[in-house]
Amino acid sequence: MNIPYAVVADVAGQQSDKIARSWSAAIELELLKGPGRTDIRHVLHKGPLRIQRxxxxxxxxxxxxxxxxxxxxxxxxxxxxxxxxxTGAEALLTTPSAGKAYKSDKQKTAQLQGITAHISSDACLEWLPQETIIFDGAEAELRNDFHLSGNAKLLAWDIVVLGRRASGESFDAGRCLQRFTILRDGRPLLNERTLWEGGSDMLRANWGMANRWVSGSLFATLEADRATLDVLREGLAAQPYFDKCQAEWGLSQRRDVFMARYLGNSPEHCRKGFEYLWGQLRPLLNGREACRPRIWNT
Known part of the structure; x- marks a missing residue:
């Protein structure tokens, strides 16, 4: 597996001043099923991306x-x-804190965050990061690409926060492009592209964000029948943070992918809702009860 690296250079072929201000980073992980547990067999990193033990x-x-x-x-x-x-490996990956895309420069230089995962047959990946905060004026691109083989399983979510409302900052300029792709044996199960542009009508209109600034998506490669969807909706509605006046939740099944959506104003409520759904879906996905990562308690 090779990690693509990008280099920014000026027309004259000299490294531009963007290099001095930017800090690219990459990490490559290989996890294999070993005796009694899944082991990390290979780690390659570049720049400030690391993992704990x-x-x-x-x-x-x-x-x-x-x-x-x-x-x-x-x-x-x-x-x-x-x-x-x-093959047969099981892994749960998360992050300790929210990611951020800061305000870009006058040249509108892009900021890219990408995950590419290859999941072999009988393996299961849970990708459960904290939210990504898009600052006013950022030029962010968020890519999520998952390649499944055979009966591989996946549960992943992505939470995007537009602006810093707690600091009085909305999202009036810049853009955020989010891509989410799931393939099984090369066949697309999901291919989504969402573009938020700062100050656009889409952020205010009822057909868009409806003046809300937190968007969350959760996907799981399992089949939830109508009865299961009804149980999940009822359980979600009973949670103390569920407020249908302040947020909208949607649960659906399309082809072989379960989908959950959040549109509201609280990344915390979105995370809690996704965690509830994860806890309910996990036994169906990999036969395990929910086991919260300890870092979520800090």
Missing amino acids: PFYPEGECCHVYLLHPPGGMVPGDELQVAIDLG
């Missing part, structure tokens, strides 16, 4: 915490995560 709070499944000490992306930054999950 793996944790095994539930036996075979490997919990991995992905660390990015700078905490956010400035113009020109590129963060690439590549994951290769071998």
Whole structure:
């Protein structure tokens, strides 16, 4: 597996001043099923992307915490995560804190964050990161590409926060492009592209964000029948943070993918709702009860 790296250069072929201000990073992980547990067999990193030592709070499944000490992306930054999950391996990956895309420069230099995962047959990946905050004026692109083989399983979510409302900052300029792709044996199960442009009508209109600034999507490669969807909806509606006046939730099944959507104003409520759904879906996905990563308690 090779991680693509990008270099920014000026017309004269000299490195531009963007290089000095940007800090690209990449990490490549290979996880294989070993005796009694999934082991990290290979790690290759470039720049400030690291992992802590793996944790095994539930036996075979490997919990991995992905660390990015700078905490956010400035113009020109590129963060690439590549994951290769071998046959029968089980892994849960999360992050300790929210990601950030800071305001870009006058040239509108892009900030890229991408994950590419290859999941072999009989393997299961859970990708459960914290939210990504898009600052006013950012030029962010968020890519999520998952390649499944055979009966591989996946549960993944992505939460995007537009602006910093707690600091009085809305999302009036810049853009955020989010891509989410799931393939099984090369056949597309999901291919989504969402573009948020700062100050656009889409952020205010009822057909768009309806003046809300948090968007969350959860996907799982399992089949939930109508009865299961009804139970999940009822359970979600009973949670103390569920407020249908302040947020909209949607649960659906399309082809072989379960989908959950959140549109509201609270990343915390979105995370809690997704965690509830994850806890309900996990036994159907990989036969395991929910086991919260310890870092979520800090």
